[in-house]
Amino acid sequence: MRKKIYLFSLVVTCxxxxxxxxxMEMLNDESRELRKKIIEKSNTTNTIISDxxxxxxxxxxxNDIKSIGKLVxxxxxxxxxxxxxxxxxxxxxxxxxxxxxxxxxxxxxxLSSNKSFKSLNSLIIKSVKGDxxxxxxxxxxxxxxxxxxxxxxxPKTSSVKSFVNEFILTYDKVSLNVIEIKMKExxxxxxxxxxxxxxxxxxxxxxxxxx
Amino acid sequence: MxxxxxxxxxxxxxxxxxxxxxxxxxxxxxxxxxxKDVVVNNYFSDLDKDYVYKAILNIYKxxxxxxxxxKKINTNHHRIVFTxxxxxxxxxxxxxxxxxxxxxxxxxxxxxxxxxxxNDDFQLLINQNNAVMxxxxxxxxxxxxxKMSGKYYYNFYNKNNDQLEKIVMASKNREMLTIxxxxxxxxxxxxxxxxxxxxxxxxxxxxxNN
Numbered sequence: 001m002r003k004k005i006y007l008f009s010l011v012v013t014c015x016x017x018x019x020x021x022x023x024m025e026m027l028n029d030e031s032r033e034l035r036k037k038i039i040e041k042s043n044t045t046n047t048i049i050s051d052x053x054x055x056x057x058x059x060x061x062x063n064d065i066k067s068i069g070k071l072v073x074x075x076x077x078x079x080x081x082x083x084x085x086x087x088x089x090x091x092x093x094x095x096x097x098x099x100x101x102x103x104x105x106x107x108x109x110x111l112s113s114n115k116s117f118k119s120l121n122s123l124i125i126k127s128v129k130g131d132x133x134x135x136x137x138x139x140x141x142x143x144x145x146x147x148x149x150x151x152x153x154x155p156k157t158s159s160v161k162s163f164v165n166e167f168i169l170t171y172d173k174v175s176l177n178v179i180e181i182k183m184k185e186x187x188x189x190x191x192x193x194x195x196x197x198x199x200x201x202x203x204x205x206x207x208x209x210x211x
Numbered sequence: 212m213x214x215x216x217x218x219x220x221x222x223x224x225x226x227x228x229x230x231x232x233x234x235x236x237x238x239x240x241x242x243x244x245x246x247k248d249v250v251v252n253n254y255f256s257d258l259d260k261d262y263v264y265k266a267i268l269n270i271y272k273x274x275x276x277x278x279x280x281x282k283k284i285n286t287n288h289h290r291i292v293f294t295x296x297x298x299x300x301x302x303x304x305x306x307x308x309x310x311x312x313x314x315x316x317x318x319x320x321x322x323x324x325x326x327x328x329x330n331d332d333f334q335l336l337i338n339q340n341n342a343v344m345x346x347x348x349x350x351x352x353x354x355x356x357x358k359m360s361g362k363y364y365y366n367f368y369n370k371n372n373d374q375l376e377k378i379v380m381a382s383k384n385r386e387m388l389t390i391x392x393x394x395x396x397x398x399x400x401x402x403x404x405x406x407x408x409x410x411x412x413x414x415x416x417x418x419x420n421n
Contacts, residue, residue, distance in 0.1 A: 056298045060282055060290050061261045067296070081297075086419040087265045089276070089296050102267075102276050163299050183298070187314075191298030 022145045031142035034149060035133055041176045042131035048073040050198040054083075059188040071195070073128055077121070078209045092211040093121045099211035106211065123160070130169060130178040138167075148173055175200075236365045236381040240347035240354055247343050250355045250366050252375050254392065254400050255281050255289065255337045264403070264416035266293065270320055271411050275301055279416055281337065289337050306333055309360055328412065332405060334359060335378055336390055341366055352376075364388075385409075 026034065049072050056065040069083040069090075082090035092099040098109040098117060111117045126132045133140065137160070138153040153167040163185065170180035177200065181193045255262055266279035277295045284290055287308050293301045303314040311330035338359060345356040353368045367377035374395055380388040388407050392400035403416040 054298065056278070056294065058280065058292060060284060061280065062259060063261055065261075065263055065278060065280070083296055087296075087417075100276075107274070185300070189300075 023143050023150060024145070026142040026144055026149075034142060038130050038171065038176055039133060042129045044201075045129055046075045046201050047204040048128060048198065048200055049202055049204065050195045053194045053196065055192040055194075057188075057190050057192065064192075071128065072204060072208050073125070074204045074206070074209070077125060078206070079121070079125060079128070080209055080211070081124075090211055092209050093124070094209050101211045119160070127167060127169060127181050128178060130171060130176070132167065132169065144173075148179070149176075236379045236386055237345075237347045237354060237356070240349050240352075242345065242347050245343045245346040245355070247346070247355070249340050249342055250357070250368065250375075252337070252339055252341065252366070252378075253398060254375070255283055256339050258283050258285075262399075263419055265419050266417070267415045268293065269411065269413045270325065273319065277301060278419075279414075283337075289333075291333055291337075302329075304330070304333065306330065306337065309334060328407075328410065331360065331362070332388065332407075332412075332414075335364060335380060335388070336403075336405065 050070070052069055052071055054067045054069070056067075058065075067083050067087070068085040069081065071082070072080045077093065079093045080090060081092075088101075088103045090101045093111075096110065096112040096118075098111055098121075100107045100109070109117065111121065123132075126134075132138060132151075132153050137156055139156065140154075141152040143150040143152070149171040151169050151171070153169070155161045155164060155167075164183045165186050166182075166184040168180075168182040168184070169178055170182075171177065172179050177195070177198055179195050179198075181195075182190055183192075184190045260283075262281040264279040264281075266277055268275045268277075268279075275293070275295075277293055278298075280290075280292045280294075282290045284305075289306045291302075291304045291306060293303075295301065300315050300317075302316040302320070305312040305314060311326065311333075313326060316326065341355065341357040341359075341364075343355045344358060347354040347356070347365075348370075351370055353370055355366045355368070357364055357366060362380055363382070364378055364380040366375060367379070368374065369376050374392075376392055378388075378390040379386050386408055388405070390403065390405045392403055394401035399418060401418040403414075405414040405416075407413065
């Protein structure tokens with residue numbers, strides 16, 4: 001029995017070491033340099049077109065809930081988030097309004113008086129562009145592995161904390177595009193967005209942002 | 212003879228009285244002695260299955276759209292979670308026996324009375340084994356009367372395929388809540404509609420393959 005426990009501990013330790021080897025915390029100078037580069041990249045990102053796969057992980061479920069869609073962003077604040085499978089649902093953030101199209105049923109929410117929606121919109125834009133480096137709002141930690149940078153943003157404000165305990169943004173090391181956003185909740189549950197087929201700074205007409 | 216005539220008269224009076232006091236939902240159906248002790252609702256009974264629906268919940272003035280998830284965790288233990296399409300939780304309930312444990316609920320709808328109502332509604336939706344108190348029938352349906360937490364409800368089964376098609380919670384005078392199950396595939400209701408008749412609360416669920 002003792003031998004078994006010893007073997008088990010050894011295996012766990014080995015796996016942990018592999019984990020540590022895969023993801024290393026970055027040094028201060030290195031992270032400062034990375035942050036500068038990402039902000040520069042974000043400032044020159046005028047449009048993003050990308051497909052996405054969303055996984056909703058609820059710890060008690062057998063499988064994550066998977067949905068597929070398309071994201072279009074145009075600077076400074078136009079964004080269309082469209083789910084295509086397994087349901088049709090899209091939202092457009094435009095001129096302080098949220099335009100919703102729920103499989104043909106259209107509605108509108110005025111965001112000018114809705115503080116929490118406004119901050120959500122701003123968070124979405126910042127996370128998609130990859131620039132969430134606001135130290136008043138987040139505790140920030142930098143990591144890297146062979147292919148990617150991982151930056152963890154822990155919200156300081158209780159209003160954000162109540163629904164997202166931590167944002168983990170994964171950046172492609174070469175392009176510095178955000179390729180994954182993971183939003184962890186206070187429990188083991190999280191939402192993971194994977195971006196694929198990304199096009200940056202392609203021409204995007206304003207007509208895209210109608211709903 | 213006189214006594215038996217009087218007995219007949221009394222029994223008739225009693226029957227008339229009983230019929231006039233009968234529950235609104237079963238009016239027009241023929242009553243018979245129960246042929247079953249228990250009727251079963253198997254729509255959320257598989258421990259290995261995640262029941263995932265696209266949903267619209269109308270709760271008073273709020274129209275909430277999102278993903279509605281039901282998972283059987285154990286006997287008499289279900290988890291019911293409602294999230295937005297983006298994945299943000301609106302509520303996260305655990306139904307254990309007749310009680311509800313609230314793991315999370317959005318501030319906008321965090322009201323004790325509403326939570327109690329939703330708990331009652333969801334218990335009715337998922338309750339697997341329903342003890343039969345009385346039975347009725349029509350040409351096409353078998354109807355079984357049950358009771359839960361002091362409330363009476365009717366389970367409507369299609370006579371042809373023995374499929375549960377409707378649950379109606381009712382008092383003696385009026386129907387209070389109706390749940391309709393539609394569009395069946397692999398013993399699963401693809402569409403579920405729930406309507407309160409005396410409260411502004413309703414729910415539409417459309418099954419999504421996951």
